[in-house]
Amino acid sequence: MKRVLILKSESDSSEIYASLLAENNFEAVFIPTLGxxxxxxxxxxxxxxxxxxxxxxxxxxxxxxxxxxxxxxxxxxxxxxxxxxxxxxxxxxxxxxxxxxxxxxxxxxxxxxxxxxxxxxxxxxxxxxxxxxxxxxxxxxxxxxxxxxxxxxxxxxxxxxxxxxPHPDLAENLSEALKAENVEFIAFFSPSGVNCCYEYFTKNNVNLTNKKLIAIGPSTRKSMENKGLTVYRTAEKPSVEYLIKVLLNPDGAAPTASENGTKDE
Known part of the structure; x- marks a missing residue:
């Protein structure tokens, strides 16, 4: 089962995310990025x-x-x-x-x-x-x-x-989650979450070249690109259905800004 790091706080929708992703052979790991x-x-x-x-x-x-x-x-x-x-x-x-x-x-x-x-x-x-x-x-x-x-x-x-x-446990949680060998996707849900995680990545020299980075929404994509992160694909809307669409059918998902211009939120 492929592991997806979900860089957002757990909420009422977390069970839905975890359940639907599991049905499609993905394991969701939630990492709160913000306080x-x-x-x-x-x-x-x-x-x-x-x-x-x-x-x-x-x-x-x-x-x-x-x-x-x-x-x-x-x-x-x-x-x-x-x-x-x-x-x-x-x-x-x-x-x-x-x-x-x-x-x-x-x-x-x-x-x-x-x-x-x-x-x-x-x-x-x-x-x-x-x-x-x-x-x-x-x-x-x-x-x-x-x-x-x-x-x-x-x-x-x-x-x-x-x-x-930044969430007080962000560094510890990211360090632990990235130790797993089956982490293929990392999904970013907000520009502020991107900023917090990028600080950890640079400080700890984290190599992301073998990870597929997904942006949830155009403003998150823009923030990732501004940091020099390579966006694999963009989910059009902040819902598990759109995330699964990207994971299962990346060629049919919304293209990144380099392919189709940049949108502002």
Whole structure:
């Protein structure tokens, strides 16, 4: 069985990843790359308690959902948010929102990345543009979504609610995982995860020439290429189905930037 290093934290979707990969003769090994620290939660709480001052919410990761849940301090999300225009990136984030925030529905889960979500919002939004969309985000966010929506006349209330740091056990876990001889693939899930792992690779002179490096999404691919890492293939969206598509049928997967231009998230 071929081993795939999954460079992301285990989550509600981890069992699905492990199960579906095993069905296709791949062993998934999860290595958390990032740690997080929340901040500005009182500021976020004030905004969450004033839905009448916003046109909706934007979530680009499960961590943003965690921040909202922490800011609410056990209280339910005000019901009025359910009547507004709420958006998210990815199936995992969509499901996490529903489970953590009292069944709140969000649109755009199929967008795959923040850049595509901005396009989706521009096409689908039918609300009041004079009120801002609340956007809880991290310190390493890209500005593509903000710029694209603001250029289209939207107001955004971006609230930085968490900081990203390397996971404290990253070096130890990577060292142990790379000892196995059957590691053929390494899947990177975020630009910040790439940065953390690259620091370990260079510091420890890790030879990656015999590994097939997979990028999950265009922004991750771009980050890998900027570090000089050779991208084997790119999974179009952050889901296990797209990852398996790359593993089983690389020639039918999305081409790397060198083959088909570069996309920004």
């Amino acid at each position: 997080f620290g929340f901040k500005n939660l009182e500021e976020l709480r004030g905004k969450l308690l004033a839905p009448e001052k916003h046109s909706g919410l934007i979530f680009t990761s499960p961590r943003c959902v965690d921040a909202v849940q922490s800011a609410l301090q056990g209280a339910p999300l005000p019901e009025q948010w359910k009547e507004l225009h709420n958006y998210c990136v990815g199936e995992v984030t969509h499901n996490y929102i529903k489970s953590c925030l009292d069944g709140l529905n969000s649109l755009g889960k199929e967008s795959g990345n923040a850049n595509n979500l901005a396009d989706y919002i521009k096409e689908q939004f039918e609300g009041n543009k004079s009120l801002p969309l609340l956007f809880p985000c991290g310190n390493l966010r890209t500005d593509a979504l903000l710029v694209k929506l603001m250029d289209a006349g939207f107001l955004l209330d971006a609230c930085e609610v968490y900081e990203t740091i």
